[in-house]
Amino acid sequence: MNGRCVSVWVVLALLAAGCSTAPVIEDPGANRHIVSIGRDGGLEVIEPGRPIRENPGRQPEAVMKQAFGHIVDGIDSFDPTGSGPIDVVIFIHGGLNTKKASLERAADIYPLVLSDSPGKYPIFVNWRSGPISTYSAHLGRIRQGEIFTTARLTAPVYLFSDVATSLVNAPKSWLVTGGHMVETTVKRDDSYLDAYTAGNHNVLFTGNKNSYERLGRTLKWLGTGPFKLATTPFAYTMAKPAWDIMLRRTNTPFYTPEDLENTTHNIGFGRQAGSGALYELLLALRDDIAERKSDGRRPVRITLVGHSMGAIIVNRILSLRLDLPINNVVHMASADSITNLLDRVVPFIERENTRPGADVRFYSLSLHPENEDREASVGGLSPSGSLLVWIDNMYTTPETVLDKRSGRWTNMERALPLISAQARSKMFFKIYGLNDCGADRQDGVIAEPQEHGDFDNLPFWRAETWWGLASVGAIPGCAGSTSP
Secondary structure (H helix, E strand, O other), rough: OHHHHHHHHHHHHHOOOOOOOEEEEOOOHHHHHHHEEOOOEEEEOOOOOOOOOOOOOOOOOHHHHHHHHHHHHHHHHHOOOOOOOEEEEEEOOOOOOHHHHHHHHHHHHHEEEEEEHHOOOEEEEEEEOOHHHHHHHHHHHHEEEOOOOOOOHHHHHHHHHHHHHHHHHHHHHHHHHHHHHHHHOOOOOOOHHHHHHHHHEEEEEEOOEEEOOHHHHHHHHHHHHHHHHHHHHHHOOOOOOHHHHHHHHHHOOOOHHHHHHOOOOOOOOOOOOOOHHHHHHHHHHHHHHHHHHHHHOOOOOEEEEEEOHHHHHHHHHHHHHHOOOEEEEEEEOOOHHHHHHHHHHHHHHHHHHOOOOOOOOEEEEEHHHHHHHHHOOOHOOOOOOHHHHHHHHOOOOOOHHHHHOOOOOOHHHHHHHOOOOOHHHOEEEEOOEOOOOOOEOOOOOOOOOHHHHHHHHHHOOOHHHHOOOOOOOOOOOOOOEOOO
């Protein structure tokens, strides 16, 4: 999701925390394709027609075994007349997605994947990253990385401090975002991208289309400057704690708080993580895949797809070294750092491709640098830039460029020489060009993302999305552009 709701999430958190209704999925087949993870990493059971309640902790082993059994059974009964490997595509959404919206999106998309791409079995991993949920946890639940039952008593102090710090930081926030505004207004030349990609076989620029008109956006961007003076200090400071809670929740799907709080619960020697729902799912898949090898059933190969902060979770999976048959790793506008890409993705690609006959690949999809820098939120009244720009400029303090987001091409291109030739031959980077109708929808998907949130609607399960140009069917009213 893009940053449109960021500027108002503080108010929403105070008004709506604890008042939202639990989502309900009626589809009886959804539990074969969707995993819902609670705020502390526990599994939330999906039963047709029943509310999916918040689970604050670890589910009993029998409950998780039954839930993941639905998924394993679904894979077993999938495409019974087919041959060759079954492609399991695991999709992990990004930050600022509410539980209800992400679950409903997954319920809508998984049938589309099944009908659109025979042979591909989608699994959606939904985790709690909504702005209300995360900021509320900062105010009244989490203190220094741990759950405190008395945190609500100090919530007013934290809120007052957030507001006061926003006002104190106002001059700094104006300098940072103003500097970004000036720099990206002056440096807009993208003519090098065509030549750059022509000389690099693993970099693809899709090209600008339909004479994209920049003047109107520039005038709007400059004209809303006075309003940004009022909103920037609060977006700069008050949203950062929610980002911190989101980062916490990229860990809890592997380690729940119960795993780490004391010695009464022993994680167990030899385990690489705790009892988080995602880790247990991965173990269930690993065991089933091993059984397939022994009894001669169709093999499985896995594609991991992470959008935005979902890429952080994907990278954590790679670091577990679970010996899963991961064939493709796809980052869509990754919110993880370049350092983590170099430390987790590159070694994985190098290691996996030493196996006989292996062809394990990595794909990174990015917005055009101008779209990244100029994305407008709340009608242009809040700081400009995509969520990745906000993270780099407002929510983190990078020590070097390597600590910035790998999903921004202007960051990543400077780090490419640091990747070994062995790994780089299997790593591919795609930049979407400016396209004034690239986000038009057809059949529930889009052709070329123009904003950070558009990646949610890309046909992430198709190989041509990871590498290639949109090629199937023209989008009505959008001459020169095609849909996936």
